[in-house]
Amino acid sequence: MATIDNTMGSALLGVIGAAGLYGVSCVQTWYYFNRYGSTDLWYIKVLVGLVFAFDSIHQALISHTVYWYVITNHSHPEALSRLVWSILLEVLFNGLIGLIVQSFLTMRVWRLSNRNIALTAVTASLVLAEFGCSVAFTIQSLQLQTWKELGELKGLSMSVNVLGAVADLVIALILVFYLRRSRTGFKKSDHMITKLIFFSVSTGLLTCVCAIASLVSILLWGQTLIYVAFYFSLGRLYFNSVLATLNARKDIRASTDDPEDLTFSLQTLSKPPRNMSSVRRPTISIKIDTTHEVEQESEKSCNTEKSQEEDLMIR
Template sequence: MDSAAAVSFDANGTIGAYQIGVLISCVLLGVTTTQTYIYYSRFPEDPAILKALVAFVWVCEVAHAICVAHALYQFTILDYGHAERLFSRLPISLDTAVFFNALIEQSVLGFFSFRIYTLSMKLYVPILIVFLSSVRFLASMVTFIITLRLPSLQSYNAHWSWLSIAQWSTSVVNDVVTTAALVILLYNRRTGVRRKTIALVDKIIVWTIETGMLTSATAIFMIIFYLTMKERMIWLGAFTVSSRMYSNSLLASLNSREALRSMNATQVSLHSFVSRPGIEILQTTTTNTVVDITAKFPSQPQPFQANRQCEEC
């Protein structure tokens, strides 16, 4: 590395920021793996299509982690002492991580759009979510192809930065729409049910908002740092974490059924449907609560039913 490059090279804002992102990403992969194990252990009777979705997302997450880790190895070991290479052609492994990130986001948003349909039995919001996620997916595929051909990261930033901004902005809008739709649908189902059941629904609403905020906040973080400090790699560090937010929101949604079972309960079914995951809350006369968010597959659609007795329970 020549002296001029050594002076201008900001290791903390480039390799350091990316390395922190990769480390956090690996920690979150451990969380994803743990949640996946918990899911298969506690919900063996879930439908095969749901198990396949979880397996697919986990495999994509592992592949994504391998890609971003390999890129870190190239930055810190293979290109050690050659700071100029950091801004030359990006490692193919990092380009490939964009591909897996898109697959994960598309799969998770498809799951949530399906859930919204089963709660509302209306198509306009799910169609909007699928449309936005498809636009995001196609833009990611274009980015993947472009970065494979461009000579450097600077070249991409100079001519195609709008594409990244468009992708992340679409993700923010889609996350907000998805979260808002789920919250509104769940809130509307609080009417006419027991107070303890309302507490359960409120808990689900809070979890829905929290997971939706995490994915949106990550995308907003990338937009801000890409626009203000494009020459650094803070935004790229956030990118390594973004897919973990989606996979963990999916698994947290599925595994929360086990946690909610420990709360008080009455019998109330929020919704179930033909060969598709729905939400069901069952309250018994015991202290055990059964909350099935995506595990019910009846032969015919069941309308929302609420036990209006014992309003003071």
């Protein structure tokens, strides 16, 4: 019984950590709709709203789990060895969150790779395989009664974490590769791409490390619930990482507003008349036209750069 108490304690620590991340999700979701709700593309807003709904259901399920073990059965210690339906069903919603977020990142791979079918197929296969294992785990686990019986699904648990870690790593590497190739030569755009690379690496690294930690826990302490502490937080990390990237877009653009870039462009595009010393006063109109032309060319250059920036930020 002491072993069960210790393992249940580790699971409860995971629940507390997941609850903290849910608070961060709520703040980031409010911030997103407050700042980008009227300007973003419809499918991005649907993605954020749908994932937040699944995240809220996930939080309700793990809250029910804690209530059932700690409050409802506080005087029945034998209940600690039994499974409750909510802790099993949360695996499905964790998988749904991962599916939506990773599918969104796979779409980025599709666009940044110029519709490379092979790369997109590889990432999509990993994402779908991970979700398929989550669904299979949920269906089979709902037929079990005790934690000891749940150990029979160790293979499926490991598969979910391995596929998740590999998918996150592959997506991050592909995004970093194509973002580096997307450098435009403009200082502002290149600075923005560097920040997008940082967010891509951070997103893949956090979720990959969490999935590996869950996998290692299953391998080393398979008879405990330590792995649950990491798995509860995996979906939250997916959601918060993507929200952090979406919410940082305006700040990234603002941080690249450097007056020196405009000065450099004007100096590069400017072509003064060759014989300025021989120009008389009546040619003042020619100087005005030249300046106007330079301003038009500079404006076109800035518009091109801005268009490239916006395209990458949407991706």
